[in-house]
Amino acid sequence: MVKVINFDDVRYVRGGRAILNGINWTVDSSQRWVILGPNGAGKSTMLKIAGVSDYPTSGTVDVLGERLGRVDIFELRTAIGIVTRAHERRIPLDETVFNVVLTAAYSVAGRWHEQYDELDEKRAHRVLAEWHLTDLAERTFGTLSDGERKRVMLARAVMTDPELLLLDEPAANIDLGGREQLLQMLSGFAKSPDSPAMIMVTHHVEEIPPGFTHMLLLGRDGKPKAQGAISEVLTSENLSAAFGVELKISSESDRYFAVAAA
Helix, strand or coil, X not given: CCEEEEEEEEEEEECCEEEEEEEEEEEECCCEEXXXXXXXXXXXXXXXXXXXXXXXXXXXXXXXXXXXXXXXXXXXXXXXXXXXXXXXXXXXXXXXXXXXXXXXXXXXXXXXXXXXXXXXXXXXXXXXXXXXXXXXXXCEHHHCCHHHHHHHHHHHHHCCCCCEEEEECCCCCCCHHHHHHHHHHHHHXXXXXXXXXXXXXXXXXXXXXXXXXXXXXXXXXXXXXXXXXXXXXXXXXXXXXXXXXXXXXXXXXXXXXXXXXX
């Protein structure tokens, strides 16, 4: 398998505080990773570094075979699909759903005077269909529900056929029905052998889609508590140590649930 991410003894310090501390982590092209941990554990910081939007204070990071600090990050970003709240906020509210997805071909957040060829438009229509968005194609982004917006941003992220897909809490702020629909679609995408390597940040084990294979569990000190196959990492003992609360893990139909221990 192709190695798409490698963190070697990575530390990230801001304001004198070590947000990440001693991260050694490797992701290959066949894996779908969840980064789980409490608030302030450094989950989103890891995603920013993996998405070449920030640099570690020390240690080395390789993304898609390129060493951060020695590569043109603007070229590298074209191979990375990203879904975050910050990216969502950049989308003009009066832009149509079709154009939100189509404009990913030029990495712009709004239709201006670009010229798109027939292949771009056909791919945009195909991606919309894959994420069950065809009926919304002519709706404006500002009229969508939170769940619909998340699916549009996912479609936009995969429009350019990325080698790496990064998801920052994709199910946050969505109602139960929207969450379950989104997780079902993410599960199908994760299970496809044609999909890129995927990394998803979440606070909640209930939001882990079936098909994700590995987990990096961070503690409040920014240090890894455990990493590896989800079935080995996601235990009551590991989760309790990471969150500082006695927790009990259960699972059903490849979904996970956590409650406070009695």
